[in-house]
Amino acid sequence: MTRxxxxxxxxxxLIAVLLAFFTIPLLWLAAxxxxxxxxxxxxxxxxxxxxxxxxxxxPYALWSLVNSLILAIGTALLVVVLSALAAYALSRVxxxxxxxxxxxxxxxxxxxxxxxxxxxxxxxAIELNLIDSHTGLILIxxxxxxxxxxxxxxxxxxxxxKSYEESARVFGASPLQIVRHVVTPxxxxxxxxIAVWTxxxxxxxxxxxxxxxxxxxxxxxxxxxxxxxxxxxxxNLKVLSTFGLLYSVxxxxxxxxxSKKYGFRFHGGIKR
Amino acid sequence: MAAIELRxxxxxYPGGVKALDSLDLTVPDGEFFALLGPSGxxxxxxxxxxxxxxxxxxxxxxxGGRDVTGVQPGGRDIAMVFQDYALFPHMDVSDNIAYPLRxxxxxxxxxHAKAAEVGARLGLEQLMDRRPGQLSGGQQxxxxxxxxxxxxxxxxxxxxxxxxxxxxxRLEARTFLKKLQRELGVTTVFVTHDQAEALAMADRxxxxxxxxxxxxxxxxxxxxxxxxxxxxxxxxxxxMNLLDAVVRGxxxxxxxxxxxxxxxxxxxxxxxEKLVYGVRPEYMTYSAQPADGSLAGDVVILENLGxxxxxTLDVDDVLVQAVVxxxxxxxxxxxxxxVPRADRALVYRDxxxxxx
Ligand SMILES: Nc1ncnc2c1ncn2[C@@H]1O[C@H](COP(=O)(O)OP(=O)(O)O)[C@@H](O)[C@H]1O
Ligand SMILES: [Mg+2]
Numbered sequence: 001m002t003r004x005x006x007x008x009x010x011x012x013x014l015i016a017v018l019l020a021f022f023t024i025p026l027l028w029l030a031a032x033x034x035x036x037x038x039x040x041x042x043x044x045x046x047x048x049x050x051x052x053x054x055x056x057x058x059p060y061a062l063w064s065l066v067n068s069l070i071l072a073i074g075t076a077l078l079v080v081v082l083s084a085l086a087a088y089a090l091s092r093v094x095x096x097x098x099x100x101x102x103x104x105x106x107x108x109x110x111x112x113x114x115x116x117x118x119x120x121x122x123x124x125a126i127e128l129n130l131i132d133s134h135t136g137l138i139l140i141x142x143x144x145x146x147x148x149x150x151x152x153x154x155x156x157x158x159x160x161x162k163s164y165e166e167s168a169r170v171f172g173a174s175p176l177q178i179v180r181h182v183v184t185p186x187x188x189x190x191x192x193x194i195a196v197w198t199x200x201x202x203x204x205x206x207x208x209x210x211x212x213x214x215x216x217x218x219x220x221x222x223x224x225x226x227x228x229x230x231x232x233x234x235x236n237l238k239v240l241s242t243f244g245l246l247y248s249v250x251x252x253x254x255x256x257x258x259s260k261k262y263g264f265r266f267h268g269g270i271k272r
Numbered sequence: 273m274a275a276i277e278l279r280x281x282x283x284x285y286p287g288g289v290k291a292l293d294s295l296d297l298t299v300p301d302g303e304f305f306a307l308l309g310p311s312g313x314x315x316x317x318x319x320x321x322x323x324x325x326x327x328x329x330x331x332x333x334x335x336g337g338r339d340v341t342g343v344q345p346g347g348r349d350i351a352m353v354f355q356d357y358a359l360f361p362h363m364d365v366s367d368n369i370a371y372p373l374r375x376x377x378x379x380x381x382x383x384h385a386k387a388a389e390v391g392a393r394l395g396l397e398q399l400m401d402r403r404p405g406q407l408s409g410g411q412q413x414x415x416x417x418x419x420x421x422x423x424x425x426x427x428x429x430x431x432x433x434x435x436x437x438x439x440x441x442r443l444e445a446r447t448f449l450k451k452l453q454r455e456l457g458v459t460t461v462f463v464t465h466d467q468a469e470a471l472a473m474a475d476r477x478x479x480x481x482x483x484x485x486x487x488x489x490x491x492x493x494x495x496x497x498x499x500x501x502x503x504x505x506x507x508x509x510x511x512m513n514l515l516d517a518v519v520r521g522x523x524x525x526x527x528x529x530x531x532x533x534x535x536x537x538x539x540x541x542x543x544x545e546k547l548v549y550g551v552r553p554e555y556m557t558y559s560a561q562p563a564d565g566s567l568a569g570d571v572v573i574l575e576n577l578g579x580x581x582x583x584t585l586d587v588d589d590v591l592v593q594a595v596v597x598x599x600x601x602x603x604x605x606x607x608x609x610x611v612p613r614a615d616r617a618l619v620y621r622d623x624x625x626x627x628x
Contacts, residue, residue, distance in 0.1 A: 166325050167358035171372040171423065172346030181371075185362040 029248065032241035039237065051242040060216055061243055064224035067134070069250070071209070071220055072202040074138040075145065079198045080191050082142070083149035088183060090150065091157035092165075102151060109147035118211060125212055137212050141202055149194045156190030157183070196258050203251055221247045274336025274349075274426040274459060275301045276322060281331035283317050291317040293483040294331065299461055299476075304453045306470035307463045309480030310506065315463040316355075318480075319429050322461065323352050336426050346375075351420035352429040355436065357412050359404035365391065365415050366400040372423040383422075390418045394452075410441045417452065428453075430462035434469060446472055467507050471495060479503045496616065497536075501548060501623045510553045510582055513592050517549035517619070523565075524549055524619075527590035531565045534617035537626045541619065548620040555616035556594035558583060559609050560602060566609040567592050571602050585610060 024042060032038035033052070034045035055061045090098060121140060122131075130136025164186065168178045184191070206222045213219050216227075225247065228239045276299040283292040291314040299305045307315045320326045322333055324345035332341045340348045351372070359368050366387045367374075373383035391400055394414045404412055413433065420428055433449065434442045450473045453460050464470050470477045471491040478488045479502075487499040498504035504512045517524040519541045524531050526549050533541060534549075541547070562568065569587035581601040585592045585608050594610040602608050619626045 161356060161358065163354040163356050163358035164360060166345075167352070167354055168371070168375075169325070170323055170345045170350065170352045172375045174346075177375065181374075182360060186360075188362075 029241060029245055032237060033245045037238075038241055051238045054239055055242050055246065058239070060219070060224050060227075061221075061239075061246075063217065064219055064221040065246060065250075067218055068203055068220035068222065068247075070134055071138060071141070072199040074134065075141045075202045076195045076198040078138065078142040079145050079149050080195050083146055083153050083194060084184070084187070084191060085179075086146075087150045087154040087157050088179065091154050092162070102147075102154070105147035106151055109144055115207070118207075122211055130212075132213055132215050132218065134218060137209055140212065141205065141208055144208075145198055145201055149198065152197075153187065153190050153194055156187040160186050192258050192261070196254060199254060200251055275299060276427055276459060276461065277332075277334040278318075278322070279332045279334065281318070281321060281333065282329045283314070283321055283326060284329045285317075291483055292321065292328075295483075295485055297478060297485060297488070299459060301459055302457045303459055304450065304473060304475045305459075305461045306474035306477035307461060307480060308467055308470040308477055308506075309465065311465055313480045314483045315465070315480060316431055319352070319431050319461065319463050323350055323429055324348050349426045350429060351423040351425035351427075353413075353416045353420055353431065353433055355432045357404075357416040357436070359412055359415055359419075361404055364401050364403055365396060365407070368404065368415055369396075369418045369422050372419065386422055387418070390421050391415075393421075394418045409437050410445060413437065413445060417449075421456065425458070427459040427461070430460065432463055432465070434464070435466075442469075449473065468509060471507070479506060481506075497618065497625065497627070498550075499625050501550070501620050504550050504618070504620070508552055508554075510577075510593060510595065512550050512552045513556075514620070515549045515590060515592065517547050519543055519545045519547065527567060527569075527592065528588040529567045531567065531612060531617070532614055534612075534619055535615050536628070537619040540626050540628065545621075547626070548623075549617065550620055551612040551617040553582060553593040553595045555613040556592075556610045557613070558594045558596045558600070558602070559611065560606065561609065563609050563611050565614075566611045568607065568609045571604055571606045571608050574601060574604055583608065583610075 027042045028040075031042055031045045034047050034049075035043060036046055036048045036050060090102065095101075125131045125136050125140070128136070130139070160183065164182050165178050168182050173181065203220075204222060205220075206226070209220050210223050210226075213223070216224075221243070225240070225243060228236055228243060276297075278295050278297040281292055281295040281297075282290070284290050295318065307318060309315050317326060321328050322335075324333075324340065324343060324347075328341055332339055334340070335348055335350065360371065363371065366384055369387035369391055370378075370383040373386060378386070388397075388400065391397060394417060396411070396414055396418060399407060399411060399415075404415065407415065413436070416433075434445050437445055446469060462473070471494075474491055476488065476490050477494060478485045479494060480486065481502050487494055487503045489499075494503065495507055498507055498512070501514055504514060515526050517526045519525075519533070520530070521543060522533055522538075524533055524547070531549070559566075567585065567587045569585035569592065571583055572586045572591070573582075573584035575582040575584075577595070579598050581596045581598070583594050583596050583602060585594070592610055594608075596602070
């Protein structure tokens with residue numbers, strides 16, 4: 001009896017410690033922007049909007065959020081459309097070595113956007129005149145995310161009975177009509193998952209934009225964040241915390257919205 | 273409305289499985305035709321090849337006098353109900369039924385009016401706003417039927433239309449489907465592995481085995497005179513007695529007993545020939561008294577079939593079954609005599625029916 005009680009107390013204490021570990025940074029992020037003189041501790045804010053004033057007056061901060069949005073939405077659109085079409089084909093057409101191809105793509109993709117490919121990518125972008133352009137960056141990030149996206153969405157496609165499409169075919173629907181009327185609506189939760197995953201990925205990507213965009217006006221929030229330091233190399237906690245809050249809110253809102261509307265459904269190869 | 277004609281139809285899957293082997297079949301206009309056979313014999317393949325979802329390796333598919341062998345499924349003017357019904361989960365019942373008309377570019381109001389009309393005919397009025405996931409199996413089946421009716425196609429193809437329903441509902445749906453087909457008069461081919469279903473519903477039927485058609489005929493013909501021992505063994509809710517026999521003049525020696533040569537085989541047998549003697553348990557008369565031309569043995573098993581009993585006799589180590597009406601069932605271990613009906617007994621030589 002006492003042993004189980006002791007066990008329980010130990011267990012909940014551990015959970016509480018773990019929770020605190022993850023909660024404290026979030027509390028700080030919520031409190032610091034409203035504090036006139038933030039430090040590294042979590043303190044009761046004095047509810048000032050001074051810090052937001054500073055951010056609004058900052059020449060690049062707000063624009064960088066817009067840049068982030070452009071990059072994230074552009075990449076998400078491309079990734080969703082291309083991965084859906086590719087996964088549909090890969091799921092429905094029998095080609096020898098299909099699975100090997102998929103795994104190879106997946107493996108290569110982690111190299112493409114990884115540090116190993118930094119120099120060649122930079123040179124490629126220069127040669128193609130895509131340096132310092134959102135288009136170039138979107139294309140490269142799409143390339144990096146596409147294989148994993150195809151992999152995830154193919155799971156949804158595989159789980160969709162072929163008879164839906166065959167039935168539409170017998171009624172005379174063309175392949176494009178089948179994709180529009182039947183396949184896309186059925187795998188919509190999967191497409192939503194991919195879109196959110198892509199946006200979150202692009203939103204948090206520092207290396208690629210840092211590398212490929214030199215014009216500070218085109219830089220996304222993740223890169224601008226890095227410039228919010230005092231001349232002495234000290235972190236400016238006032239602007240950093242405020243900008244951090246602004247930077248996180250859109251992603252959190254998106255998660256809540258999509259999760260409510262579609263619900264996230266990862267299958268991970270498990271049959272429904 | 274149109275007849276369906278298959279000429280030398282062959283389907284070999286990549287990988288070498290020969291699912292259909294040079295099939296010839298004609299389903300006349302307006303007929304309710306059953307394709308019956310054990311699992312894996314090629315029924316679904318045949319239906320899908322007629323629909324155009326599989327391309328024929330050889331032979332021709334002719335629908336309404338038009339050779340459609342190379343035509344896409346959408347151009348064949350047929351409609352198909354899939355085994356899982358394939359209702360679109362994101363559309364409500366009304367949109368599902370109207371979908372074929374949407375493809376034909378019928379205006380929204382017109383196609384929903386048509387969906388409402390067909391839906392009402394199948395008793396779906398109250399369900400038009402529901403999604404397929406909110407319907408019972410029987411309701412889903414009726415939506416699938418309504419959807420093919422909305423197409424006004426020349427021929428319907430049903431793949432195991434009743435196999436997803438529970439036993440009780442299946443009987444109801446059987447009657448319903450037969451009545452509906454009769455009213456619509458549309459040529460319909462349906463696939464089933466349940467011989468009772470084929471016998472009950474079809475105008476005519478084909479029995480398939482391993483890519484071949486083993487017999488075509490009306491349910492009565494197929495039940496009474498199976499063309500070979502495969503069909504004989506497959507058709508009937510109680511399996512036919514198929515017993516080794518030797519010709520002895522104008523009698524047959526079966527399991528040590530003598531029975532007369534069946535009417536259908538008279539004059540076609542040679543003395544001393546080894547054959548298979550077939551008679552359905554339903555066509556046997558059981559009596560406790562010795563009778564002429566009977567198979568005599570001890571009652572070893574009694575099975576209750578409801579209004580009758582299936583009695584198994586051990587005749588000289590050969591098991592012979594007879595159906596005995598309620599109230600006349602023997603006791604276990606009793607000596608019994610089963611007399612085959614001479615006009616229903618059959619003789620098979622090398623697996624094929626001997627008949628004039
Ligand atoms: N897509 C396919 N590829 C290869 N073989 C198949 C395919 N579909 C069916 N078969 C084979 O063809 C034969 C007939 O199958 P099917 O038509 O589904 O039989 P049934 O519907 O009578 O159960 C089986 O041996 C089956 O394994
Ligand atoms: Mg089948």
